[in-house]
Amino acid sequence: MGRAGGRRRDRLRWSKLYTFSCFRAPATDEAVGPSSAGGAVGGPGFSRVVHCNNPAIHRRKPLKYPTNYISTTKYNIITFLPKAIFEQFRRVANLYFLLTAILSLTPVCPFSAVSMIAPLAFVVGLSMIKEGVEDWRRFIQDMKVNNRKVAVHKGDGQFEYKHWEDLCVGDVVKVEKDQFFPADLLLLSSSYEDGICYVETMNLDGETNLKVKRSLEVTLPLEEDESFKDFRAVIRCEDPNPSLYTFVGNFEYERQVYAIDPFQILLRDSKLRNTAFIYGVVIFTGHDSKVMQNSTESPSKRSRIERKMDLIIYILFTVLVLISLISSIGFAVRIKLDLPHWWYLQPQNSNKLDDPSRPALSGIFHLITALILYGYLIPISLYVSIELVKVLQAHFINQDIHMFDEETGNTAQARTSNLNEELGQVHTILSDKTGTLTCNQMDFLKCSIAGISYGVGSSEVELAAAKQMASGADDQDIPLRDVWEESNADGIQLVEGVTFSVGNNRKASIKGFSFQDDRLMQGNWTKEPNSSTILLFFRILGLCHTAIPEINEATGSITYEAESPDEGAFLVAAREFGFEFFKRTQSSVFVREKHTSSKGTTEREFKILNLLEFNSKRKRMSVILKDEDGQILLFCKGADSIIFDRLAKNGRMYEADTSKHLNDYGETGLRTLALSYRLLEESEYSSWSSEFLKAKTTIGPDRELQLERVSDLIERELILVGATAVEDKLQKGVPQCIDRLAQAGLKIWVLTGDKMETAINIGYACSLLRQGMKRICLSIPTGDQVAQDAKKAAKESLMLQIANGSQMVKLEKDPDAAFALVIDGKALAFALEDDMKHMFLNLATECASVICCRVSPKQKALVTRLVKEGIGQTTLAIGDGANDVGMIQEADIGVGISGVEGMQAVMASDFSISQFRFLERLLVVHGHWCYKRIAQMICYFFYKNIAFGLTIFYFEAFAGFSGQSVYDDWFMLLFNVVLTSLPVISLGVFEQDVSSEICLQFPALYQQGPKNLFFDWYRILGWMGNGLYSSLAIFFLNLCIFYDQAIRAGGQTADMAAVGTTMFTCIIWAVNMQIALTMNHFTWIQHLFVWGSITTWYLFILAYGMTLRSRDNYQILLEVLGPTPLYWVATLLVTAACSIPYLIHISYQRSCNPLDHHVIQEIKYLRKDVEDQTMWKRERSKARQKTKIGFTARVDAKIKQIRGKLHKKGPSLTIHTVS
């Protein structure tokens, strides 16, 4: 855009048009002493002093404030080592292993020191490297932000570019269009003459509509670089705090004191829009800024399974201490009673470790030995294996081609890998709306003019519902084919005559306009019966707004910069209908009208007399204008309920039809507005105008009320013209995804910063709400009580509302009735207070869907915490903006959408995906798999280590509790690290109960996670019992086999090495057979690892037997055990004995009490799904949790409704079997 054009536009005095937010009260009002508005300034909490344009003061004490450098890393170079090591040893198991490693340097240790230290160093080192890499990434991201550039006044009216991190409090900065503000600024002036600017606070609160900020009148002259040469002022204001919507401070300029309010504050991370540039002075830098104050320390999250695992480790510790105590008591007793007689030990030469005269001391030393010796009960490699497995799982998530977004080129990213299995246990999803569910792009889709509905295109909801109905029809009990008539290939007609076009000929060539109806296009509307009303409708679209046209000088095309995307869509629609708004001046709006395709265009000018602005309370906006004929018109658009209330008697002609259309539109998830107009007499207007002027100049807090009241006077006696239906474009696949997630039994809450109406509309659009759902709306009625009373009254009223809602839910008889809870931010603030939150939560959990509107980032986090702690189940928060960061961090799992907006949400998240719809695959496929994998893996780990560790203990009892191990040190060292690690890792990485396809087809399978079928105490104890059994079988069978007699024809008897090696062979076989029985899914990798582990064992003893280090194991396989049949016979016997109980268990379970995935595996195995497709289809459609939200529910409701109607029609139709 050319500079000249910009200037011209900049001349607009917006304050003249905007009545409420932009209105500037007389200047005298602003020059207040520190005693009034900024009364607290200077007091505690309000001590900040900023010397504008004099940053040098702020580089020294006492006014030194933090720099604008931000850092979100956990460590720095110096703190990394101590801090990361500390983090590592916060894990109890690691601490234990550290202790044993230290003790291994003393003679009490039964093993060599290396075999204790090496695994620990490996495990800890690996984890620390992982931490380091993750932190490095954060650092790089911070550097990117810190190195952004901004123009800073360096003196003498010169500006130069500096890095953000070098900004200092008091600096004057110049921020240009579409740049982010580098710090919290006080707005001094803008490219607009009256010092306003537009900001987008998407990153702060998720709202996409532009907000108007305005500077103080006194700073308006500072509109050029040079004017800052001698600019000096002092700001005294509040200290840094996280409240985004408040600001208290004074601006001292030229010996006057002016109060600053939030309207003058530009917050870091919001974006300058529609304004060429602004000047501002830095108030809060870096971590002092409001957005940083809002961010909480990113918590380290651990999954439920891991927390439970810790508990089990504590239990194992207890067992360990217990058996060590038994062992050391046994040792002390034997030392006291027996050792003096054991001459072959030369007890007279004892040292303190086994001194018969001091058995208690020896016992204590032995306790330490025993604790180290039985340490194999605690799987040291568990943590490192899990970490490794999770990294690999994360890699699979990152590499999943089905979660790759072609548009943005982003893959899914598991940013912290330690929550993979938590994805399989999610109970509640808390979702942001804008940018997550919707693209925040509006499409004009339908309209109703003069009681006739135009627009044949279908909303996404309709399309998907129609598809669902078409495909799901034959699943139903009654032959719905009778009800549905397939009229043509791409359309399905309901008997009622509602047509859903399923065709894919929907054009989206014009952004924001998907309207299709030849009756209105190409000027055909002139042939319609009510063409004059239609003309009026189009004029309202083109004139009743606050947008600014922007002419692309290269192509001549016009784009609109509108405050809200809806308005943009209206203007695009008006342009397409032939009413192109192309110019706005201070007092007029210019429209190029083109009535038919043949005739040329006429430019018309409409004089704007007043603009009654939109706000959430009024829910309407109006313009009063004078057309070229001198006629004064009021155009009003607003929420249907508001408009309908204000209709004149003669303006209700189309009310019935229009409201029917509005309902239809609403049900298909469209955002609707009603349009109306009123003709004003000159006299009527002028009398009102004077009153309006009076209200406008009122001083004091009454002003807004007065303005509202006066506006209300004129916005009456309206004549309804029609209604618009705009589709807030949902992200691709959102309704389907929500539907599937609901079928998987997940609860979905929507938390949005948007208005209640918008939120409700989106609720409809993505099927969270539907017609016929009972809606419980909680909000604080606006009253005019005194402040303290208001709070109490509000609380009481809310309490009553919640109680009523609960009562309503309780009294509901119909099992299919669904409730929806909609709560607004103010009410939520009360509902989250301690005395009320449980009531609120109870009500919310009863409702099928919950929508919270107008919530602040902090509230989002609080709601998340309430759900997390109140329900006690896993929560997942998903969002895309910086305003979602709190909630993402608070939830058990935070998912960031790596879309168009900033990276804050992604940076704070545990997983990032580029589209909401990928959440389905992330949870239902990866979550499900990871949960089962990790659960089985941990169970198996406990099994394996119990089976192994206890045999060491049993042997002790036969070795006088002396701390001797029957196994070679090397066997023990390799057991966890080499011989049994890979199969369990392959279980953790590759196991699949069913394929990804089936996971998606049978969402009900997901419930195995939230129900925790695979990691409940029953199962854990079962596995532990199995371990106990195996240890007993392995030890005692071998004991009996190798008791005392010769082990082979050569007459040799078994020594400790032979017995130990045989037992160890049995263990290797038993645990590997066990894992083979546990696995459902063998790729070549599992085969390689499982059978390879066993082979490795033999190869190892073969090789080990070649070295003399092996002591008694020298040539053990080749000479001693290999040629001994008893060895092989014993291996077979013990392996079988260990596996049979588990085999019995799984055979019995499968035959008598199969789980869902068992049955599905069988169906797949027998190819029944191919042979009996009806059954397969039927089960697929049944494999869902009962949903009250989503399409399916909507379709069900619709079908029920149709059935009801058919029923009434009587026996002429063949359907009687309506249940």
Next chain:
Amino acid sequence: MDPFEVEGDSRKSNKPKYSKFTQQELPACKPLLTPGIVVSAFSLIGILFVPIGLASLSASQEIVELIDRYDTSCVPMTDKVGFIQNSKTDKTCTRTLTVPKQMKSPIYVYYQIGDFYQNHRRYVKSRSDKQLRYKEAAGLTKNCEPEGNSADGAPIIPCGLIAWSLFNDTYTISVNKKAIEVNKKGIAWQSDKNNKFGSDVYPSNFQKGNIIGGAKLNESIPLSEQEDLIVWMRTAALPTFRKLYGRIEADIMANDQLTVVIQNNYNTYSFGGSKVLVLSTTSWIGGKNNFIGVAYLTIGGLCLFLAVGFIVLYMFKPRALGDPSYLSWNRDILD
């Protein structure tokens, strides 16, 4: 997206490359526990285990074993410890045994000691492998405490408690009054003799201390030829253990009279251990051990029983494989 970042053409290159591995679509075999497999698995184990059990049981049954506990009868009733510790007393003891069944050569002669903790950690540790192997390592006696060096500081070879407490009872056997040779060669593992005990390492300073532990060694024979020592040095896993004493390479007929002249030197009386002389033949499973056969038969029998049990279960409570009515959502309705 950071507005200051220029978006490159990296979009497409971000796309994960398709591979069966990363998409977790590797071909896999998914074994399924169908009733057929369950029944055949159990039957197979049963069918495999029962013969093995029978074979080992019969092998065990063929073995002839003569067991004679002599520690109690070869000492006076009073002051057994004093008797055994006195080096002056005559400790000869004669035992007569009758062979119940023909014993085919080779007949192995064992000594069995009870309640002797050869597996005690203090005992197991007390040896020096390097010293046993290498002549140069004679001084490496650190691990051998408290039997490392003699009183004058010279290294004891072989050092350590294990060697020091070497078993020293001797058996002289005659059949029907006719002396019979007990071959004491080849009773140790060949690899031990060849590689673990040096052929140039000779005993020195052995059993020269104040207390004599057990047997003395001939200082002119290298350790690799001291097979008694080599056998003894292989510590036993359990406190009751047998060790090979020698081999009789002649058949002994049923009802033959066996006379064993025992030099009852070894002190098991201090700790109340037993000493047993064992003569045994062997078969492929080694010595007499019914346990393994019984265990195999038990498990085999159990598996056959289970196979039948599952057949019965499938007959009386049949569930068609992949019967969708067992899916939880269908079952919920039934409930």
